Amino acid sequence: MIRASAELTNTFALKSIAPYAADLTTLDEARQAIRYAREQGLTLRTLGEGSNVVLLPQVKGLVCRVLNTGVTVIGMDEQYVSIEVGAGKNWHELVSQTLAERWYGLENLALIPGSVGAAPVQNIGAYGVELEEFLESVTVIRADGSVQVLPTSACALGYRDSMFKRHFVATAEPLIIFSVRLRLYRQPRVNLSYTELEKMLVAQSRHSQPTPQEVAKAVIALRQSKLPDPAQFANAGSFFKNPVIDGSVAQRLQRLGVEPYPFQGHFKASAARLIDLSGWKDVRHGALGCWPQQPLVLVNYGGGTAQDLLSFAQQIQRSVQEKFQLELELEPSVVS
Numbered sequence: 001m002i003r004a005s006a007e008l009t010n011t012f013a014l015k016s017i018a019p020y021a022a023d024l025t026t027l028d029e030a031r032q033a034i035r036y037a038r039e040q041g042l043t044l045r046t047l048g049e050g051s052n053v054v055l056l057p058q059v060k061g062l063v064c065r066v067l068n069t070g071v072t073v074i075g076m077d078e079q080y081v082s083i084e085v086g087a088g089k090n091w092h093e094l095v096s097q098t099l100a101e102r103w104y105g106l107e108n109l110a111l112i113p114g115s116v117g118a119a120p121v122q123n124i125g126a127y128g129v130e131l132e133e134f135l136e137s138v139t140v141i142r143a144d145g146s147v148q149v150l151p152t153s154a155c156a157l158g159y160r161d162s163m164f165k166r167h168f169v170a171t172a173e174p175l176i177i178f179s180v181r182l183r184l185y186r187q188p189r190v191n192l193s194y195t196e197l198e199k200m201l202v203a204q205s206r207h208s209q210p211t212p213q214e215v216a217k218a219v220i221a222l223r224q225s226k227l228p229d230p231a232q233f234a235n236a237g238s239f240f241k242n243p244v245i246d247g248s249v250a251q252r253l254q255r256l257g258v259e260p261y262p263f264q265g266h267f268k269a270s271a272a273r274l275i276d277l278s279g280w281k282d283v284r285h286g287a288l289g290c291w292p293q294q295p296l297v298l299v300n301y302g303g304g305t306a307q308d309l310l311s312f313a314q315q316i317q318r319s320v321q322e323k324f325q326l327e328l329e330l331e332p333s334v335v336s
């Protein structure tokens with residue numbers, strides 16, 4: 001089960017090796033891996049498909065990947081269906097499967113790369129929807145091998161954030177997400193709160209209310225028109241979070257040409273706009289660059305290292321700090 005000297009895959013195409021790695025399909029295998037790490041004095045990290053990480057060349061300890069992909073119906077009534085999904089299931093495959101089953105809600109989250117197990121880690125979100133809306137619980141395996149079912153309220157979900165994202169940095173203890181329980185609608189209930197999506201669907205649709213399948217199709221088209229496909233241009237999606245700011249900062253930014261928008265009692269500033277106005281549109285330094293259609297996405301055009309990437313990101317952070325007195329926070333986790 002445990003392999004030595006394993007190359008780690010990631011969508012940034014960064015070369016990275018871990019001294020030990022393990023693929024986990026059963027709870028028993030997960031417990032064995034935790035025991036092995038404890039006995040050998042190794043740290044244990046869990047990665048998914050590597051689409052939201054910056055991997056340093058040498059990652060310490062034992063790196064695990066959960067491979068269970070089952071989708072099980074736990075309960076169903078007229079309105080809702082609850083499903084338990086293995087952490088190893090590919091997220092977009094799940095979205096497609098739920099739509100084929102006529103279970104609704106995930107359509108705005110179509111085509112987000114990565115695994116189901118990683119979805120609660122940053123409370124994935126897109127086009128006006130966040131995972132939180134559909135998450136019932138997360139089943140985890142703790143450092144002592146015990147299995148715990150955490151209700152959503154215990155996950156401290158926020159904007160691209162959760163307690164899972166901070167757990168390893170804070171404790172260096174293993175916490176393996178093994179499965180995720182979601183509650184989906186059984187009747188279509190489309191969310192068109194994202195203006196660009198609504199405009200696209202209104203322009204296309206002959207009837208007033210688009211179907212969830214049409215929403216998914218539109219989301220896929222929008223994403224493909226803006227975001228680089230990691231198979232062609234290595235990237236991890238948005239590299240920085242949109243800063244959440246208070247009213248006085250929002251007013252100051254407005255005077256500087258940024259248009260902050262209301263967000264959960266505060267305001268959010270578009271990190272892409274801040275980067276653009278700081279002079280980074282279309283900028284490329286060696287192998288690293290800002291994606292022309294979306295400067296929030298940093299691209300490794302070939303041969304860039306984690307060091308190159310982090311130093312490119314730091315230069316952008318410095319420019320934004322100098323121009324706007326705002327700190328841009330990284331969205332991906334740096335794994336060392």
Ligand SMILES: Cc1cc2nc3c(=O)[nH]c(=O)nc-3n(C[C@H](O)[C@H](O)[C@H](O)COP(=O)(O)OP(=O)(O)OC[C@H]3O[C@@H](n4cnc5c(N)ncnc54)[C@H](O)[C@@H]3O)c2cc1C
Pocket residue numbers: 011045046047048049050051052053066087112113114115116117118119121122123124125126164165175176177178227228229230235236237238333
């Ligand atoms: C082109 C592109 C577009 C993207 N668009 C979006 C978007 O619209 N919205 C969005 O929210 N994200 C987006 N992302 C980011 C990414 O898709 C998500 O964060 C995704 O959930 C990462 O999944 P992963 O399996 O690749 O996780 P990884 O990158 O492998 O891991 C991410 C984090 O989760 C932890 N983790 C992973 N699996 C487990 C597990 N089983 N147990 C415990 N911890 C675990 C890792 O330790 C790490 O800290 C995009 C990425 C790309 C490349």
